[in-house]
Amino acid sequence: MIVFHKAAAINPFLQQQKALNKRIGFVPTMGALHDGHLSLIEQCRQNCDIVVSSIFVNPTQFNDPSDLEKYPRTTEADIQKLYEAGCDVVFLPAVAEIYPPSYKPPHYPLGEIETLLEGAYRPGHFQGVCQVLDRLFEIVNPQEVFFGQKDYQQCMVVKKLLTLVPAHQSIHMHICPIVREADGLAMSSRNRRLSETERQKAVTIYQTMQQIKKDIRPGETAPLVQKATDNLVQAGFKPDYVSIAQASDLHALSSWDGHTALVVLIAAYLGDVRLIDNELLPDSLTGS
Numbered sequence: 001m002i003v004f005h006k007a008a009a010i011n012p013f014l015q016q017q018k019a020l021n022k023r024i025g026f027v028p029t030m031g032a033l034h035d036g037h038l039s040l041i042e043q044c045r046q047n048c049d050i051v052v053s054s055i056f057v058n059p060t061q062f063n064d065p066s067d068l069e070k071y072p073r074t075t076e077a078d079i080q081k082l083y084e085a086g087c088d089v090v091f092l093p094a095v096a097e098i099y100p101p102s103y104k105p106p107h108y109p110l111g112e113i114e115t116l117l118e119g120a121y122r123p124g125h126f127q128g129v130c131q132v133l134d135r136l137f138e139i140v141n142p143q144e145v146f147f148g149q150k151d152y153q154q155c156m157v158v159k160k161l162l163t164l165v166p167a168h169q170s171i172h173m174h175i176c177p178i179v180r181e182a183d184g185l186a187m188s189s190r191n192r193r194l195s196e197t198e199r200q201k202a203v204t205i206y207q208t209m210q211q212i213k214k215d216i217r218p219g220e221t222a223p224l225v226q227k228a229t230d231n232l233v234q235a236g237f238k239p240d241y242v243s244i245a246q247a248s249d250l251h252a253l254s255s256w257d258g259h260t261a262l263v264v265l266i267a268a269y270l271g272d273v274r275l276i277d278n279e280l281l282p283d284s285l286t287g288s
């Protein structure tokens with residue numbers, strides 16, 4: 001496994017590999033790696049010749065400075081995990097490598113998607129996500145990229161980014177399933193910041209989604225959203241949102257016709273740790 005710190009070094013190396021007809025796959029991360037990240041590495045390994053991953057805690061996507069400051073950083077352990085998972089190339093850039101003094105942040109016309117849910121609660125977040133990915137894609141120049149459904153709305157934003165930037169239009173995007181702990185909690189780097197008691201409570205998010213999945217029938221969704229919100233509050237969460245939305249565009253669905261594909265999305269604070277999760281309702285296609 002080769003570790004690069006400089007764009008000027010990794011870029012020509014990967015160009016050379018491409019010239020040798022190697023298919024370059026890329027898994028961008030912010031580190032503090034867990035089995036969710038490693039599942040993306042595995043998918044990448046199965047689909048590509050060269051597995052590239054990056055670890056970069058991107059300052060421009062944090063709207064809350066204390067969240068950025070407290071974001072877990074475990075680089076040495078991450079490198080070891082990537083090596084064991086069969087990663088070929090790691091990119092560990094400094095901030096100035098991604099955003100040199102000459103860098104002028106473009107505005108990405110993402111449209112409605114950045115005004116909803118995460119976009120509404122984390123102003124500027126998705127512009128920051130696009131800034132870092134645009135730069136990383138430019139530097140790594142991958143043919144395939146791998147993202148987790150854990151960040152459902154981010155996946156929609158990345159899809160849009162790939163259409164907006166001509167240089168990235170040929171990149172093929174894979175969306176990989178959410179990897180969960182044994183009790184159902186979605187794996188997340190932020191889980192490390194939970195106390196033991198909070199960790200035990202955190203599974204309530206998953207259980208709440210399961211309850212919605214069980215209770216949902218054609219008709220009004222508001223009572224389910226209310227019940228879910230109450231449930232989270234009772235367990236000690238401060239929910240930002242509980243949304244039952246159309247899977248295609250994240251529009252909240254006030255009434256369900258029994259057929260439209262749905263996604264349930266939850267964002268909630270436990271102490272000062274903000275957790276997100278989501279679940280598609282494939283059963284909704286049959287209405288059962």
Ligand code: AMP
Pocket residue numbers: 028029030031035036037039040146147148149150151176177178179180186187188189
């Ligand atoms: P992050 O390091 O949080 O920016 O995540 C890097 C990538 O890993 C993103 O594409 C995430 O969606 C994905 N990811 C994070 N957690 C999980 C998980 N539990 N299961 C699958 N993918 C995940």
